Amino acid sequence: MLYIALLHYPVLNKEGKVVATAIANMDIHDIARTAKTFGVEKFYVINPLEAQRRLAGQIVSHWREGYGAAYNPSRKEAFKKVEIKSSLEDVLTEITAVHDGKPQIIVTGANFQGELLTCADLREALKRNHLPYLIIFGTGSGIAQEVVDQADHRLEPVRGKDGYNHLPVRSAVAVILDRVVEI
């Protein structure tokens, strides 16, 4: 049982300043369609700012129940996967309630090094058991350190040629789901 989340937590940038990331319309569209393609249970959009969540909620409603639902039924199917939450804790509470157990938390990052979970191992784990897994993707400068610290595993990044590691998060989600999900 695989869940994914896109985290918009404020993080420190290179200069040590706090930066929040905004919810991008294209992230919701692309990742919702990718989540539907690979049979993900739910795609959580996590943002602590109420105004950001309200905006994202309007986009989701348009495609799930509004004009967009009739205009593009396949988009409607994809948007049924989307849930907007204010914190990771809320997401964990929801998944835990559904499965009567906490999900394994897996974080992703383009710069991860050291001991990492491989996509092949995660694929095997997902095939073998029906426990919930949550893969968290970051935006902007990546996932806040306190979230990385509470994860069960760090996933191996998509390694680019000549060390180039600037894949868009939308594309990274697609590649990683293709690697870990058996359709």
Added chain:
Amino acid sequence: MLYIALLHYPVLNKEGKVVATAIANMDIHDIARTAKTFGVEKFYVINPLEAQRRLAGQIVSHWREGYGAAYNPSRKEAFKKVEIKSSLEDVLTEITAVHDGKPQIIVTGANFQGELLTCADLREALKRNHLPYLIIFGTGSGIAQEVVDQADHRLEPVRGKDGYNHLPVRSAVAVILDRVVEI
């Protein structure tokens, strides 16, 4: 030697009307970064409309030589891969001149059925030899039939769960390159 192209040829829609697709800013950004990640030689953006090519050219220049090049050097590296062309013929002429031989043309499509080239076979072919290959991706309703007809191979599509086949082209490019390229 792998090249990719995003084709914006006018095609017929379900009602039989001719529709042209516009160049989307996000397509150029995402696919350029994905092409750079997977070591693709060049990413051709093909559009027959001069106004569309001019707009795309301004975006590319901004990130390759303009303010964006200094602001975001990794984006500059990705945009070096982008070439804007008015027709597939121009792309084939350019690749043929560089390699002294015509590329193998591979078309993609979410609805392809029948005898298809597998990603595993293409991966082997790319490893084995250094001949040029060109993978063509479509926009809107897909690739124009006359282009499909002149291709050497049709590539197997990314198959989604329960037959869902509405992956964004940006995500499909990422998944397919990850499947066929050995970094």
